Amino acid sequence: MKRAFGMTSALFVFLISAAGAASAQDVAPAARIDTGDTAWILVSAALVMLMTPGLALFYGGMVRRKNVLGTIMHSFIAIALVSVQWILIGYSLAFGPDIKGIIGSLDWAGLSGVALTPNADYAPTVPHLAFMIYQAMFAVITPALISGAFAERMKFSAYLLFTLLWTTIVYDPVAHWVWGNGGWLKQLGVLDFAGGIVVHATSGFSALAAALFIGKRKGFLHEPMPPHDLPMTVLGAGLLWFGWFGFNAGSALSSGQLATMAFVTTHTAAVSATLTWIFVEWLHRGKPTMFGAATGSIAGLATITPAAGFVGPLPALVIGIAAGLLCYTALNAKTRFGYDDSLDAFGVHGVGGTLGTVMAGVFASIAINSSGANGLVFGNPKQLAIQAGSVLLAASYSFVASLVLFKIIDSIVGLRIDGEQETEGLDISQHGESGYTI
Amino acid sequence: MKRAFGMTSALFVFLISAAGAASAQDVAPAARIDTGDTAWILVSAALVMLMTPGLALFYGGMVRRKNVLGTIMHSFIAIALVSVQWILIGYSLAFGPDIKGIIGSLDWAGLSGVALTPNADYAPTVPHLAFMIYQAMFAVITPALISGAFAERMKFSAYLLFTLLWTTIVYDPVAHWVWGNGGWLKQLGVLDFAGGIVVHATSGFSALAAALFIGKRKGFLHEPMPPHDLPMTVLGAGLLWFGWFGFNAGSALSSGQLATMAFVTTHTAAVSATLTWIFVEWLHRGKPTMFGAATGSIAGLATITPAAGFVGPLPALVIGIAAGLLCYTALNAKTRFGYDDSLDAFGVHGVGGTLGTVMAGVFASIAINSSGANGLVFGNPKQLAIQAGSVLLAASYSFVASLVLFKIIDSIVGLRIDGEQETEGLDISQHGESGYTI
Amino acid sequence: MKRAFGMTSALFVFLISAAGAASAQDVAPAARIDTGDTAWILVSAALVMLMTPGLALFYGGMVRRKNVLGTIMHSFIAIALVSVQWILIGYSLAFGPDIKGIIGSLDWAGLSGVALTPNADYAPTVPHLAFMIYQAMFAVITPALISGAFAERMKFSAYLLFTLLWTTIVYDPVAHWVWGNGGWLKQLGVLDFAGGIVVHATSGFSALAAALFIGKRKGFLHEPMPPHDLPMTVLGAGLLWFGWFGFNAGSALSSGQLATMAFVTTHTAAVSATLTWIFVEWLHRGKPTMFGAATGSIAGLATITPAAGFVGPLPALVIGIAAGLLCYTALNAKTRFGYDDSLDAFGVHGVGGTLGTVMAGVFASIAINSSGANGLVFGNPKQLAIQAGSVLLAASYSFVASLVLFKIIDSIVGLRIDGEQETEGLDISQHGESGYTI
Amino acid sequence: MKLVKCIVQPYKLDDVKAAVTALNIHGMTVSEVRGFGRQKGHKEVYRGAEYTVDFVPKVEIEIVVADNVVKQVIDAVVKAARSGKVGDGKIFVTDVEDVIRIRTGESGEAAL
Amino acid sequence: MKLVKCIVQPYKLDDVKAAVTALNIHGMTVSEVRGFGRQKGHKEVYRGAEYTVDFVPKVEIEIVVADNVVKQVIDAVVKAARSGKVGDGKIFVTDVEDVIRIRTGESGEAAL
Amino acid sequence: MKLVKCIVQPYKLDDVKAAVTALNIHGMTVSEVRGFGRQKGHKEVYRGAEYTVDFVPKVEIEIVVADNVVKQVIDAVVKAARSGKVGDGKIFVTDVEDVIRIRTGESGEAAL
Ligand SMILES: Nc1ncnc2c1ncn2[C@@H]1O[C@H](COP(=O)(O)OP(=O)(O)O)[C@@H](O)[C@H]1O
């Protein structure tokens, strides 16, 4: 209890200053705030928040019964842990006053100076705090995506440590590079509408690092490990899809034409990827599966993310098809390489995020988004190079940084539960509870 | 794989033109777009999209364990299949330039000319593409509703074929008649605020055709077939109810008084139908059930749909009561006729949609919606006749067209799985996967 | 059936008048309605509606399999029963023309005079009916919260009776005191942004009364009674959290700075309470649980509710920590007192609501909300006294009134099911259905 | 007394119950089991991974009866549970030395 | 050795376990079963359809014990599981020819 | 014939199945059970409430075989199911008087 009380008192110092900042906020004119835009951003923030519980179910249904709570916990606790980090330092590191294009300063730590008046650099018609909380939801879900790679075998304490460090040294900087005012990749002109690089490539390649470092689950490829509750996974996919409209269309940071286009391309890519997936599966395996359809939809959504506000509906249809083909291939190739990316965090988000970022370089059109750029098919191959280079770089950084983090954490608290705990399951060994009673 | 790649290349031809269209869009002034209205339509589109996963769970919980994935798949894949059809031709057939009041032309195929500027005929204050995607979600859920009638026994390939053909020759034309600019029923002055005819009557009567054509489930009325997971069904009902606010209030196509009235009447009818249902059940069967309450709420929501924006709260309360009484009676009478509308798609949507359309002719008031009409109780019996005639006609067309489709499909791929597959269940026989592990 | 038909005809008398009222509405100018604000309130109303199915699952997962439907039914049927009461009399009692600060008159019964034009006293930029339906969702969830206290043992008929009477004699008056135009606590200057007193303290202390009056479950502390499906509970928590953004940020009754601040503080308190909970649990019990994290998040959300629009982000962080510490302690102390608040409705909502109301008196700042007040830390101890006094009074009233209601209902229909029914479970004994098949 | 343990197809449970009660035997205990035998299982694919499931769902019906009716019971079950397809199941007969009815403490055939 | 197979009311499981362990018998195997007997089932209605459910949930407790303690075990179980109401359940006693402890390979009573 | 009833760790099921089929025995019936024995359970905490769960998940494998192969089957199962840790499980051998194959009506060893 001491610790908690400590935190409490520690925080009291902030309070007065915080309120001070707040009052400063109030004086400033709110004239420029648009109620429609603000309503849309707040709704989008709520939608993106819902994605993480959605992910919890999406992943939770895929594991064995004995690991359902531990798997759900990975996502659920990320909401809490990362949000607190975001408020205290994360937002400032990612979006605060730029330092050499690499990172934001800590001037906005504890949200000091993050006002209710708009920040013209990020979203000129909504309160700055609305932009902050909307972005918080992105920071939350990203490390949760990684958890699919080391499902059913990671120590909970190690998971907390990893998530806290990863969001601080991987997510926050990369978010700054790509979206932060003054970020160097942003300066370079990279296009990442809603996080193909920042969210999916970073988490996907960190997931690959995780799968390689932590090793296979006990009995992998020897015992059968079918999903214990696929309807739960489908429910998760449905909530993710629903929330993704806030994720992509919300990234227009206003309500109107751009949000509409991002909404349409998001849905379009999701549906074409889903159809592609089941037809390919049908040809390849003889039967189209519900699990495949759900996986395909998420692959399509992840892939369109960086391109959503830069391309038109038909390019989005094509991007969805490409997502279905490539991610399906990745998932089926996996077993050949024999690493255990248990819930395919790399195969879906790493591959999809990278593909989508490149695709944005192919199909982007200033006719769709004047603040964007033209891609390859509109005569600008340079953009494709920028896209490919940027994602490659962010992916490599994420991969290496994650490996380092795992090494460190493993030596401190140990990354993996022991064999008996793995047999017993995460729920009992890590949390002392069971998901279900008979 | 070939096929998929074929599609890809085939689509490339569209791309440039598509982008062209888009650029055309951008030049046009966006002045008339309202951020609040657009936010509301985008949110509503997301809400209606969520209804289909909600329906998947609503139906999924009602079937036997061995069919849970196959049943969920019916809804889930409809999102993908119908959305693609909608983008390529469906939207154009339903809302495109009118041909003799019967059907839309293909001028808008592939969304060409469907711009980010508003279309004054449909929604003057939101981007045309927002209206398009909002309507897409209606097209998606309608065939999924039918799947309740032939649950647990239809071949997946036949389902895909049926859904694709049905949405094209039943949904798109009827949508054009009632909502399309120049549609003949619209000219006639029929009132269908959010789809009592277009969604519920068409799907409900097609469901009746399905139940009659495909025949009973093996062991029907002999073996017990209780729902395998009613909490799943209740969750589905909750998501449907939530989404229905977007379905009905969103149909105001703007944010304000009309949306508010539709929101209020929708909730009012849902609650009065729910209460009515459990009290009638209590009197009739001795016990009020959770399954009954959930069913009643959906019956109320389906029934108010056509009237939502034309009547006041108290008439909505009465419509809800009528929905509870009539749908309850329909479900309980069913067994006497002995056809197997397994999940009561007809009993709820066919009966409810028809009742609601007629009720709109009774309680509609131009005092509520000046662009509507007065109904019987406000001295205009003619409206009642128009409503009854229109729904009768649309229902008959749907019934007959569906029978024809089933006949054709049955002769091509076969409609029904064989006895052993039925014993084994859809999940294993059609999809090669199981919903749960022990 | 007779009864139902009786209701129908009975309602017909209203109809014409209702339509009359409606027409009256239409004449009035709608000029002052803001589309962004209205979109936000309608979305918020939908979000709050979803909280009750969310609560159904949150509670449903905690009980034993044999009681899952009966438990879910408590929440589900409250939507129907309370909404109807709200439309007929509840809204008028709570928000109608004031009578001596104690209660609203029945002038607005049946929503007569509740127009589509804004009511300047409550929400000047949205239709009055939008405010009405938004508030309806609050009335709905409040009695449902209580049901956690008498889970697994209350007679369904008694539950219906209790809910109807409780919402009428406890919720409606207290809502009037605190929020109603002219309500005496409002006059006194109490701060309750979204229902710390009106929703959580009233339901929480009524829950305590319930637990004490109805007695322990058969086998309590003797047989193990673990939750039968914790993933269901987590899903419920996720939906509650999602909906809570509408609950708290929607209470700004407009879209903009105040809604944004309430949104941010809500999320902040939720996450800090969640973290606090698992760390305390870890120290105290040796393992952090998923169930604990979910419980902590709800405790944080309930606690911030009264303060959401009056405090800044960092105070919210502190309030969340306090919520985690205090509610955790309350839940763990419970067993010592040995009453059976089965799902901790008092421990979470009673304790949290009271704590939050007091905290608002500590951290409130007119710098955050000019229409609010300053709290203790901003030099106004008086506000703290007002807060403490008001919540104490409302809590006591709720506790006593509930005891009286239970006594009366017990003597009329009997409050509790008999031992055999309890062994059999609510689902079979009260509803004649089972949640799952094997 | 004998324990007649019948492993049958799940959808045959009601028929077997009817057949047995027709012999005026009003007691049995049923459990869900998974069987492995001549009846072939099926293949399941989850994302990349393929599993062959050899265990098929069956129900096990345990009926304890007096020695003199064992034959009839077996015949009744066989008749009711037979579909003629591989996987119809088996009946195992074992000896039961004593039976006690918990409610009354009665033992032997009286307890049935 | 004997196999004492007890079919009891689910909520009696803990009491039976306590009673048996009190005899210093530290092993049993439990499974969820559904019973059909004198105890009447109940009616369930789903939308239009009515079902009578004759099977009631029970637990089956299998305890293998040395011959000399069979009697005590039976008495202990009967005492613990009895509520006096129809449906309390049955105990079936059958002979066990051998027992092997997998961990050690021990057999006979030593393996218990 | 004998009924070889094996209670083993759930994750050993596949190994046991393989070992038994290796003896050309192509039939068994499996059910999920909960075991109580020397192997210790664990503690679970739900909000305030603490429970000790003594029952651990096991699978019960019933194999009916001809007398002459009982020994081999037991050895195969022991070998496959052994991990050396407490909780590996037990094998109970009981006599089976008759076996009937429902599909064909065959009885005795021919029915296996
Ligand atoms: N030797 C055995 N021991 C125990 N159970 C068996 C044995 N052989 C078969 N069974 C059970 O009987 C079921 C049916 O047997 P199977 O060989 O598939 O069909 P059939 O009995 O028609 O030849 C199996 O699924 C299994 O549950």
Ligand SMILES: Nc1ncnc2c1ncn2[C@@H]1O[C@H](COP(=O)(O)OP(=O)(O)O)[C@@H](O)[C@H]1O
């Ligand atoms: N002949 C039987 N064979 C197998 N199990 C039986 C038999 N008779 C009863 N049982 C089991 O015992 C349980 C209790 O029996 P029942 O007749 O309902 O009550 P009681 O034992 O008190 O007379 C039944 O539910 C069933 O599981």
Ligand SMILES: Nc1ncnc2c1ncn2[C@@H]1O[C@H](COP(=O)(O)OP(=O)(O)O)[C@@H](O)[C@H]1O
């Ligand atoms: N006397 C018994 N009767 C029935 N089942 C038993 C008995 N003793 C043990 N078992 C079963 O065997 C399992 C393993 O026994 P246990 O004592 O835990 O380990 P080990 O067999 O290695 O000594 C138990 O979980 C239980 O299912």
